[in-house]
Amino acid sequence: MAELKRFKKFRDVMSEVEKKGAAVYKNPVGTSDLVVLSPYNIKYIHSYAQDSDFFLGLAKGKLLGSECKNCHHRYATPRSHCMECGSETKWFRLPLQGKVHSWTTCYFGSEEFLKETPFNLALVEFEGVDTLLLSRLDGVKQDQAFIGMKVKAEFRKKPRYLISDVHFVPVGGKKTRR
Amino acid sequence: MATGRKVYVISGGVTKFAKAHPEMDFRLMVKRAYDYAMKDVPALKTSDIESSRISYFSDHFARQLKAASMVQDFLGLNPKDSRRIEWGGATGGQAIQAGWETVASGRNDVCLVAGFETMSHVRTWKGNEFIALASDTNFDYPVGGFYTGYYALMVQRHIYEYLRKRKFGRIKDELKAQHAATEEAKRIMAMVSVKNHVNALHNPYAQYPVKLTMKEAVGGEMIAWPLNRPSVCTMSDGAAVTILASEDVAYKYTDHPVLISGVGCGTDTMRLADRPHGKVPLFPWETAEYYADLEYPGVHSFRAGRTAALEAYKNAGIKDPKEELDFVELHDAYASSEIQTYEDIGLCRYGEGYDFVDLGSPFLKGMDYGLDLPRKGEMPVNPSGGLIACGHPVGATGIMQGVFAFWQLQGTIGKHFGNDRLQVRDAKRGLIHSHAGTGSSVTVTIMERA
Numbered sequence: 001m002a003e004l005k006r007f008k009k010f011r012d013v014m015s016e017v018e019k020k021g022a023a024v025y026k027n028p029v030g031t032s033d034l035v036v037l038s039p040y041n042i043k044y045i046h047s048y049a050q051d052s053d054f055f056l057g058l059a060k061g062k063l064l065g066s067e068c069k070n071c072h073h074r075y076a077t078p079r080s081h082c083m084e085c086g087s088e089t090k091w092f093r094l095p096l097q098g099k100v101h102s103w104t105t106c107y108f109g110s111e112e113f114l115k116e117t118p119f120n121l122a123l124v125e126f127e128g129v130d131t132l133l134l135s136r137l138d139g140v141k142q143d144q145a146f147i148g149m150k151v152k153a154e155f156r157k158k159p160r161y162l163i164s165d166v167h168f169v170p171v172g173g174k175k176t177r178r
Numbered sequence: 179m180a181t182g183r184k185v186y187v188i189s190g191g192v193t194k195f196a197k198a199h200p201e202m203d204f205r206l207m208v209k210r211a212y213d214y215a216m217k218d219v220p221a222l223k224t225s226d227i228e229s230s231r232i233s234y235f236s237d238h239f240a241r242q243l244k245a246a247s248m249v250q251d252f253l254g255l256n257p258k259d260s261r262r263i264e265w266g267g268a269t270g271g272q273a274i275q276a277g278w279e280t281v282a283s284g285r286n287d288v289c290l291v292a293g294f295e296t297m298s299h300v301r302t303w304k305g306n307e308f309i310a311l312a313s314d315t316n317f318d319y320p321v322g323g324f325y326t327g328y329y330a331l332m333v334q335r336h337i338y339e340y341l342r343k344r345k346f347g348r349i350k351d352e353l354k355a356q357h358a359a360t361e362e363a364k365r366i367m368a369m370v371s372v373k374n375h376v377n378a379l380h381n382p383y384a385q386y387p388v389k390l391t392m393k394e395a396v397g398g399e400m401i402a403w404p405l406n407r408p409s410v411c412t413m414s415d416g417a418a419v420t421i422l423a424s425e426d427v428a429y430k431y432t433d434h435p436v437l438i439s440g441v442g443c444g445t446d447t448m449r450l451a452d453r454p455h456g457k458v459p460l461f462p463w464e465t466a467e468y469y470a471d472l473e474y475p476g477v478h479s480f481r482a483g484r485t486a487a488l489e490a491y492k493n494a495g496i497k498d499p500k501e502e503l504d505f506v507e508l509h510d511a512y513a514s515s516e517i518q519t520y521e522d523i524g525l526c527r528y529g530e531g532y533d534f535v536d537l538g539s540p541f542l543k544g545m546d547y548g549l550d551l552p553r554k555g556e557m558p559v560n561p562s563g564g565l566i567a568c569g570h571p572v573g574a575t576g577i578m579q580g581v582f583a584f585w586q587l588q589g590t591i592g593k594h595f596g597n598d599r600l601q602v603r604d605a606k607r608g609l610i611h612s613h614a615g616t617g618s619s620v621t622v623t624i625m626e627r628a
């Protein structure tokens with residue numbers, strides 16, 4: 001396809017720009033386009049604010065959910081206020097075992113996670129809890145994962161204070177290391 | 179009709195969507211689409227345009243804040259009323275509705291709606307990172323940060339709810355049953371990919387026109403199981419504009435304006451994990467009993483899409499979209515979400531989306547797809563090729579759909595595409611659908627021949 005051929009040429013120019021900082025692209029439309037490298041790095045000072053206890057909990061091997069003080073809706077992913085009635089929630093301990101509500105195996109990903117592919121994502125459901133938790137599902141290959149599979153939480157030994165401090169593995173499966 | 183004055187589309191223009199347009203920055207891309215639209219209505223002068231609504235999705239891709247102001251500047255529209263519209267993947271659809279609002283309210287008689295995205299400025303996987311920043315950066319992004327992965331999670335549950343439980347309900351072994359259901363879904367999603375790529379062969383604006391075969395579509399490289407490369411849209415550079423006018427002035431500029439007869443908008447939780455498991459908001463032809471066993475929307479369907487369709491149909495006075503619409507241009511960022519969307523907008527009931535494709539309803543009459551399609555042409559969906567084959571320069575995409583729908587309803591596809599293979603014969607009424615953020619934000623707009 002013409003589009004793919006054209007882009008292949010431009011991709012070569014992108015590589016040259018990454019190496020040398022600038023390159024001129026002889027565009028098939030007849031122009032000469034100057035393309036330059038333009039880096040942009042940021043370090044945010046980010047507060048987990050009202051969700052802080054959840055992340056501190058992960059570091060201690062605890063999974064904390066939110067329960068509405070008024071209507072008792074129970075959230076597996078924390079929210080300080082109930083989306084059903086608007087009331088404040090309180091923390092409760094989530095079970096460390098649940099079931100796969102849905103899952104996938106990612107063969108590509110964002111640049112940051114590309115080196116970790118392939119990896120599994122799962123939405124985990126917990127008995128008596130109204131919403132789900134998104135997590136990595138380790139220790140199982142694509143052809144063995146299924147909806148309804150029983151899974152348990154494992155925690156990172158050295159916390160990074162990220163949601164990825166917890167991941168899930170099949171119940172009865174081999175222990176995975178992080 | 180919703181409240182307010184009648185609003186018409188009087189012109190439109192689109193740049194060719196491409197992987198990269200290094201010869202044009204975002205301003206020049208919009209200018210090219212704008213000049214095309216202006217040329218199509220020679221009686222309209224720049225001085226007649228009273229306001230603009232300018233859309234682009236990502237400040238990260240643009241690497242330029244206030245880029246909408248720079249478009250306004252470049253087009254020579256200062257010092258008129260303008261604003262930027264951003265709503266994730268539904269940015270373009272929302273921009274059209276923003277333009278509709280300013281004209282319907284009586285504030286302006288003529289409003290320019292313009293959108294663009296320049297996604298070629300970073301590598302594809304960095305681009306995926308930017309897009310994933312439109313998911314919860316505390317709870318979703320750090321787990322894997324990948325939109326194709328999120329949509330894969332959703333379609334996996336959709337397959338489970340409808341194919342595993344119904345079509346493959348007799349298989350007792352859970353793993354075997356789910357594998358069989360997924361293989362069936364992959365085949366049907368491949369049919370959607372074939373349809374959209376083949377349609378795009380006749381659309382000169384499309385990025386990936388290709389005579390895709392079922393073998394290629396099923397066997398494409400896996401991105402996030404079960405979504406493979408042919409079933410996922412790509413990154414693009416592109417721009418699109420449309421011009422809206424009130425009933426008072428529309429006929430001054432064109433003999434063939436197109437009425438925006440209904441607008442609808444819906445929302446849902448940003449995090450997939452938070453989606454409720456409740457009841458289906460029903461269309462008049464559906465019953466609660468039919469969905470008695472279904473927990474809705476969960477992660478399998480888009481409540482925002484259903485909500486937007488309900489509002490738009492009410493405004494447009496549509497009782498049965500299957501009978502009253504002649505075509506649909508919907509947001510098929512993934513072949514899976516095209517199937518899920520048929521059900522949201524009532525082209526079939528929840529659970530019937532796979533059969534809707536398998537029987538051929540959304541395919542175009544008179545087009546050869548190399549498939550046996552008994553109900554071919556019943557309801558053409560994405561005659562343009564959709565996002566999968568046209569490309570998805572986010573801020574332009576929803577406006578592109580609006581322009582293609584406008585040309586369909588004017589009967590001018592032949593004039594603008596250079597061939598009329600994609601012209602839906604005697605199209606009187608169409609639907610455009612714009613969708614963002616795992617279904618957190620959806621617009622539905624009904625357009626009809628005036």
